[in-house]
Amino acid sequence: MLRSIVANCGDPVLADRLDQSISGATDIAALTRRARHAVTTESDLDEERTRRRQLADLVSATRGRSLPGGQAGGEAAAGSTRLPMSAGTSLAPDHWFPPARSPWHRRRRRLSRRQGVLGLVIVLVLLGAVWTAPRMWSELRRGWDTVLNPVKTEEQNQIRPVSPPPPEPVGDQPAPAPNTVGTAPAPVEVGAPGSAGPITLVTATPANGECRAGGSCVIRVDVHLDPATSVGAVTWALTVYDRCSGQVRTNGDVSQPVQSGTHQVYGIGRTDLPPGTALAVAAITSAPATAASEPLLVPSENAVC
Structure with missing residues (x-):
């Protein structure tokens, strides 16, 4: 195969020299060494x-x-010219050499x-801050608006002014004795349930x-x-019932604004009671639904007609 390759190259001198070198080879190593020696010329060795x-x-x-003297002499013999180093090209002393950096420092x-636990804690804190930031911002805005723009309490719990109670009589007047002679008064029919719609309970107390x-x-x-x-x-509104005669008298309406989320609102009302032995007063709502309180009996016991 080697003879065929050299013959195709068209160099008869190289083919003859290669034929003489490889004719006595017995194995691949010897054949490789002889072939390399045959194709290598003196000029190739000089160039290398x-x-x-x-x-x-x-x-x-x-x-x-x-440079060593031998190499310098060889360069002079070969005719090569070496440029002298300029003294001003480097500020480092002659015995200083640049440090060779260890490859260990280049590794990460x-x-x-x-460090891993600290990084995980930081990530969790950032996630928690992102999760709670909208809620904290809304609470902060609510507090800020409450401080700067307080809602007027007069508009929330508007109570109509009432006249002071009449003065009590100066003289000592004996209380009327309970009359046990007569008929029992009729029950009070307010005509409205105790709770309706958003109203859960209505109470009327002195x-x-x-x-x-x-x-x-x-x-x-x-x-x-x-x-x-x-x-x-x-x-x-306050409604007055005469349990003996059946007469009913209703006072004027009282309206109170309600803030969103409020559980309870209250107000003070005044009514004039007619003379009678068995009366009752009840508070009846008309908005947002119709509901009534338990009747407040006047007197609270031993009432007869």
Whole structure:
């Protein structure tokens, strides 16, 4: 195969020399060595020596070292010219060499367990901050608006002014003795349930002592609401019942604004009671739904007609 390759090259001298070199080869190693020796000429060896010498000179010049005398003589014999190094090209002393950096420092070290735990904690804190930021911002805005723009309490709990109670008589008047002679008064029919719609309960209680027939009665009305519903205002009125004659008298309406989410609103009302032995007062709402309180009996016991 080697003879065929050399013959195709068209160099009879190389073919003859290669034929003489490989004729006595017995194995692949000997054949390779003889073939390499046959194709290598003296000029090739001289070129390889020259290249190696030039590479050595280049390395020595780069490191700033002086060349050996033998190499310098060889370069003079070969006719090569070497440029002298300028004294002003480097500020480093002659015996200084640039440090060779260890490849270990170029590697990226693995994070320690402490650094990994610290990084995980930082990530969790950032995620928590992102999760709670909208809620914190809304709460902050609510607090800021509450401080800068407080809602006027007069608009929330508007109570109509009432006249002061009448003065009590100066002289000592004996209380009327309970009359056991007569008929029992009829029950009070208010005509409205105790709860309706967003109204869960309505109560009416005396606000200034016990109410008496023929006098003025100040009553506190409490309206309990469902906080889940939105109610703009609550309207109620005091109704007076004569349990003996069946007469009914209704006072004017009282309206109170309701803030969203409120559980309860209250107001104070005043009504004049007619003379009678068995009266009752109830608070009846008309908005947002119709509901009534338990009747407040006047007197509270031993009433007869």
